[in-house]
Amino acid sequence: MKIAYLDCHSGISGDMILGALIDLGVPLKDIEKELKKLPLKGYRIASRKVKRNGFGATQLLVETSTQKKKGKKETPPHRGYTQIRDLISGSKLSPSVKIKSLAVFEAIGKAEAKVHRVRLEKIHFHEVGAVDSIVDIVGGIVALELLGAEKILASELNTGEGTVECEHGVLPVPAPATLELLRGIPCYSSGIRTELTTPTGAALAGHFASAFGPLPPMKIDRTGYGAGSKIIKDLPNMLRIITGEMQDEGPGKICVIETNIDDMNPEFFEPVMHDLLRRGALDVFWTATGMKKNRPGIQLTVLAPPHKKEVLARIILTETSSFGLRWWEAERDLLDREWITVTIEGQVVKVKIGRLEGEIVQVSPEYEDCRKLAAKIKQPIREVYRQAQDLARKSLRGRGR
Numbered sequence: 001m002k003i004a005y006l007d008c009h010s011g012i013s014g015d016m017i018l019g020a021l022i023d024l025g026v027p028l029k030d031i032e033k034e035l036k037k038l039p040l041k042g043y044r045i046a047s048r049k050v051k052r053n054g055f056g057a058t059q060l061l062v063e064t065s066t067q068k069k070k071g072k073k074e075t076p077p078h079r080g081y082t083q084i085r086d087l088i089s090g091s092k093l094s095p096s097v098k099i100k101s102l103a104v105f106e107a108i109g110k111a112e113a114k115v116h117r118v119r120l121e122k123i124h125f126h127e128v129g130a131v132d133s134i135v136d137i138v139g140g141i142v143a144l145e146l147l148g149a150e151k152i153l154a155s156e157l158n159t160g161e162g163t164v165e166c167e168h169g170v171l172p173v174p175a176p177a178t179l180e181l182l183r184g185i186p187c188y189s190s191g192i193r194t195e196l197t198t199p200t201g202a203a204l205a206g207h208f209a210s211a212f213g214p215l216p217p218m219k220i221d222r223t224g225y226g227a228g229s230k231i232i233k234d235l236p237n238m239l240r241i242i243t244g245e246m247q248d249e250g251p252g253k254i255c256v257i258e259t260n261i262d263d264m265n266p267e268f269f270e271p272v273m274h275d276l277l278r279r280g281a282l283d284v285f286w287t288a289t290g291m292k293k294n295r296p297g298i299q300l301t302v303l304a305p306p307h308k309k310e311v312l313a314r315i316i317l318t319e320t321s322s323f324g325l326r327w328w329e330a331e332r333d334l335l336d337r338e339w340i341t342v343t344i345e346g347q348v349v350k351v352k353i354g355r356l357e358g359e360i361v362q363v364s365p366e367y368e369d370c371r372k373l374a375a376k377i378k379q380p381i382r383e384v385y386r387q388a389q390d391l392a393r394k395s396l397r398g399r400g401r
Contacts, residue, residue, distance in 0.1 A: 004149035007240035011196025014136025016239035019226030023058035057225035062132035111180035154209035160196030262297035
């Protein structure tokens with residue numbers, strides 16, 4: 001599985017994400033091409049190679065029409081949540097970028113609405129509503145899609161401390177809205193007295209990272225460094241993004257979480273499943289069941305690493321109609337797994353190989369790869385699946401594996 005790991009030792013911000021992804025090799029011209037689908041004028045983006053405490057990195061620059069020649073900025077226009085929502089919804093961005101961008105801005109809007117005690121529709125963004133912040137967020141989402149990682153993980157977030165000056169005056173770090181966006185995310189301060197994690201960075205990390213913690217076991221491929229705008233004497237102000245291949249979880253203990261539900265709108269199940277998987281569940285499934293008074297119900301089962309129990313239990317209790325749940329730890333055994341690729345009609349298809357004591361017992365082509373290829377070459381998916389299996393077995397025999 002191709003993953004991207006966000007190493008937030010210096011915090012995280014929208015421009016740092018974009019800088020690190022460009023440093024990794026995501027073409028700036030491809031990001032620009034997608035951003036042009038957004039009806040937003042008065043800006044241009046560029047990148048430059050810089051150093052932070054002696055280490056090389058890429059810095060993203062968004063130059064706007066509000067910037068004067070002397071480098072000073074005028075007060076950027078304040079955009080309301082509904083304005084930004086309409087701006088994105090009415091754009092020619094791809095459906096997936098639209099959905100993700102709207103979700104990130106909604107998360108920021110809800111955080112602002114909570115701390116200001118107003119309705120979401122009444123929220124007016126200040127810094128986040130400026131052109132450069134919109135470019136950072138939408139551009140970051142575009143760049144992450146171009147990167148093509150199947151899973152995104154992150155370290156604990158270094159928030160910084162002290163105070164930050166904004167439209168509302170001098171605020172403590174993390175600022176109130178940032179603090180709301182960080183709920184459920186492990187954070188710390190290394191003692192640096194400045195804002196290291198911004199609202200845009202917190203919102204993007206919260207939306208995309210499925211889990212937070214140390215670097216997982218992985219075969220490292222590439223590393224990119226995105227420079228922050230601040231020069232910090234005691235810390236190289238950079239976000240590091242590491243890409244590579246991560247093997248599936250090995251045997252050992254897992255946590256099983258269950259609850260029965262008989263009074264919830266079925267349309268709500270899909271976003272709950274999405275959130276559970278995004279926040280670290282290994283698997284989520286529903287089982288039809290009969291409940292008291294002959295009511296049909298659904299048993300929700302979540303499999304997760306034991307340390308994810310609290311986060312996932314909170315999602316169940318707050319996003320479903322359940323009043324309680326049960327959980328226990330269980331042992332599991334797994335086949336030894338690896339991924340190989342085969343080529344059909346010029347298209348690459350990933351195939352998962354499962355071994356038991358060295359013997360191949362499972363050859364499973366990736367469904368999404370087979371589905372896309374079947375549609376492209378106008379063949380039944382079962383035929384593409386069979387071809388991929390045959391080619392994988394032949395390839396493995398040729399390697400003596």
